Amino acid sequence: MIIVLSFFRIAVVTGGNKGIGLEICKKLASNGVDVILTARDEMRGKGAVERLSRDYGLTNITVHQLDVTDPSSIETLAGFVKTKCGKLDILVNNAAIGGFELSKPIDEKLRQQERAEIFHNNLIESYDKAVNCLKTNYYGVKNMIQAFLPLVQLSNSGRIVNVSSTLGQLQKLNNEKLRKELKDIDNLTVERIDDLAKSFLESVKDNTVEKIKWTDRFHAYSISKILMNAYTRIIAKSYPSVMINCVNPGYVKTDLNFNTGALTVIEGAEGPAMVALGEGGPTGQFYDRTQISFF
Secondary structure, X not given: OOOOOOOOOEEEEOOOOOHHHHHHHHHHHHOOOEEEEEEOOHHHHHHHHHXXXXXXXXXXXXXXXXXXXXHHHHHHHHHHHHHHOOOOOEEEEOOOOXXXXXXXXXXXXXXXXXXXXXXXXXXXXXXXXXXXXXXXXXXXXHHHHHHHHHHHOOOOOOEEEEEOOHHHOXXXXXXXXXXXXXHOOOOOOHHHHHXXXXXXXXXXXXXXXXXXXXXXXXXXXXXXXXXXXXXXXXXXXXXXXXXEEEEEOOOEOOHHHOOOOOEOHHHHHHHHHHXXXXXXXXXXXXXXXXXXXXX
């Protein structure tokens, strides 16, 4: 089969049917990028695409089913992009889960601060939730990058944007030895990051998270983002021709945090969209919204 490289910029956005992901799709499409909006539930993805077309006149968005926790689903999407487009200019790894649940519901009528207090005081974290969290937030991103990096390298300005969090910054890691190890990007390896992911899950199962001094709370979510950030730095160093960065969108009101965030999805999408659309620029960086910060 002959593959023809598209002259248009092509983007894939994971978790694109709602929240920040949907707004990122909207911003990219509004700037002339042909967007492949992905969703675990294809019907929900189709509904999102129809709304963007109806409400904003955006006809350059298509939908494709994707479950980032399923390697075969990732490979199917990669094959689709390779056949239809021949390259990929922008990959936005946005899909993520919280790794926790609540012991009581939150009344949406309460003020933001009151809702946030209930959220923070009624968290339930478990081993099963932690496994799914790392499977989505760390391994899902890692597998997406491995599958799509060859296609991104075919772009004249390939970019990978990993949506992160301030909870993924190394200052949230209480274990000083591990913190220093993850800072040492020259000696850090992907294998070591995978080992840390396994060690963390073992500590959750053994109830030794606090003893090992991982994080204060939101353990699985924080560790998944810390490890994703570390992986980003390694890949960015290994493939300097591709701009690969992490972006914290801010504390955005989404389903992930039970709508307790302070920012709108429009505000949250500003940073990821800016980094995705930029020309040139740094690689291997952590952006706090639209400003370069520190890992």
